[in-house]
Amino acid sequence: MKLVERMPRLRKAVKAKGGYFEESAHGLSDEQKEFQKMAFDFAAHEMSPHMAEWDEKEIFPVETMRKAAQLGFGGIYVQPEVGGSGLSRLDTSVIFEALSTGCVSTTAYISIHNMCNWMIDTFGNTEQREKFCPELCTMDKFASYCLTEPGSGSDAASLLTTAKLEGDHYILNGSKAFISGGGDTDVYIVMCRTGGKGPKGISCVVVEKDTPGLSFGKKEKKVGWNSQPTRAVILEDCHVPVTNRLGQEGQGFNIAMRGLNGGRINIASCSLGAAHACVQLARDHLLVRKQFGEALSNNQFLQFKLAEMATKLVASRLLLREAAVALQESRSDAVSLCSMAKLFVTDECFNICNQALQMHGGYGYLKDYAVQQFVRDIRVHQILEGTNEVMRMIIARSLLSESG
C-alpha cells in the first residue's frame, strides 16, 4: 500500500493541498497565490474539521481565530505600523474566499472584525489607532459593528441611539439589534446621534466592554452563522469618553458606509468560497452516486445544471474581484460596483449552494453532509451589510443621478 495511504495525517495534508482551488487562482499574482494557498491550508486543517461542531454547539472559536490572527488575518487591510498586514482589498477577498471553504460563519465574523479594525485605523487619530488596532490585529481583543437598531435596518440613517455631550463624555442611550459577536467581544463601534436628524447628525464612537451602562440582550437562535453569537447591544446612560469618538461629529454615517463598502466585498467573498466548496461537493457526489444503473454524472440534466453553477461561480468571482480592485483604487464607480458585486454574488452563490444541496438528494438535507451548512450560513449574506434590495437602491441612485 502506498505510503500516503498508510499515514492518515500525511494523507490529510496531501488532500488538503489538492488542487480544488486551481480555477480560483487564475489571474492572481504569485504572491496572491501564496496567500490563497496558505488560507486554503488553514481552512482545510483548522476550520473544516470543526465546522459542523461549531454550528451545532454554537461555539465561538476564539482559539482558532487567534491562530488565524497570528498568520496576519486579524487586520488584513490595516496598516502595518499598528500591527496589520497592509494588503489590498483584492488580497483580502482572495483570503476570505479561501477561508470560507473551511467555515463561512467564522470567516464572516473575522471579516466583520477586520472591517471594524480598518475603521479605527482609517478614521481614528494616532492615540486611538495605537490603543485599539494592535490588540485587534492579534485578536487579543475582538470587535463588533453596531449600526442596526430595532427601528432602523435598511433605513439606517434614521437611527435613534443618542449621544449627549456632557463635559468630556458622551452619554449614550439606545439599543442596537443583531450585533455579531455582541456580548463576547471587547470593542464596539457604535453609530449614534450627536446632532440633528438624518445622516449628518450621526457620529461614530468606540465603546469598550465593561463600560457601565453597556449590557446585552439574550443570545439569538439563528438558522446559520452559529459559530458567532448575535445579541442586542443595550446602552443605558453609558458614559463614553469624547476621546473615543472616531473622526468628527457628524462624520459617523460616512464612516459607517465607507466601512460597509469593504464589508460588502468581504461578505460576498464568503459567499463565493461557500459556492466554490459546494460545486466541488456536488461534483464529487455526482461521480459517486448511482441511479438507474449509472453514475449521476452521466445524466445530461445534472451535467448542464453543474455547468450553469460553475459558470455563475466564475462570473461572480470576476465581478467581485473587479469591485475589490475598484475599491482599492478609489475609483469613482467603486461604491456602485461594490453594491453590484454584493447583490449579484450573494444571490448567485446562494442559488449555487442550494442547487448543490438538491443534487445530493435526501442526503443533502442531513446535517452529516456539509452542503446544508453552507446553504444555511450564506442565506443571511443576502440580508445583512445592506439588504440586496438596498443594493438595488444604491445602484439605481447612481444610474439616475444628475452626474451619472
Added chain:
Amino acid sequence: MSPASVFVCLSLTLLSDYPVIRVKPDNSGVVTDGVKHSMNPFCEIAVEEAVKLKEKKFIKEVVAVSCGPTQVTETIRTALAMGCDRGIHVEVSGKDYEAMGPLQIAKIFAALAKKEEASLVILGKQAIDDDCNQTGQMTAALLDWPQGTFASEVTIDGEKVKVVREIDGGLETIKISMPAVLTADLRLNTPRYATLPNIMKAKKKKIANMKPADLGVDMVSRVEVLRVDEPPTRLAGVKVETVDDLVAKLKANGTI
C-alpha cells in the same frame, strides 16, 4: 564553531491524492501535465525543522534548494515564506528532468553542499510520488558525511547532532558529527503556516539560479525505465460453499 548554514533540499512532487494518476498511453511513465504539483510533505517537515533550529539560534542561515524546471521556484518561495533566508534553483528541464533520479539529484546537492560549506543538509525522507527514499542516503555517501535518516527528533549538541530515528523495531538514538545529512520523517514536527507578512518578505529574498553543469554534475542516468503499468485490476472472487471446496479450488489453482 557553531554551524553556519543548513541546506534544506526540496522536492516538487505530484499530489498522489488528487486526482487520479494515469499511466501514459505508451507506458513510458505517468501523466504529469495538468496534475497539481506541490512541495513534498516530508520536505515541508524538513524546512520546518531547519527554521526551528535557526530560531533556537543553533544555526545562522537556512538555504532552500531544489532541482527542476521553473515550476520548482514556487516551492522555494514557499520555503522562503516559512522562514528560509535564501534559495537556490538548479535548473533541470526537458529530457534531463524526465530522466532525473535520486542519484543525479544527490550529486547536485552534494556538490552544492561542498561549494557553500554547509554544516547540515536536511531533506524529506522520500518523495511521495516515487517513494524512492534514496536521495538523502546517496547525498551522504557522495559527501562521505554521517547520516541521520527517518529523524523524528533532532537535537544539536555542540559539534554533534543527536538524532532519534524511526526504525522498524521502534526508535533508535544516534549521535553523529557535523557536517551531516538528515532526512525528516513524519513525526519530526508539524510544519507552520507561512504568515502573511512572511509571504510578503519572501518576495524580497534572493533565489540564485544555476545549472548542473555549473556544479560539474553529469545528469546522465544509469537507470532506464522500461515500462510503467497500472496495478492489475482486481479480479472478481469466487464464492465456495465448504472448506473442502476451498481446498480443492486452491489445489486446482496451483496455490497449494
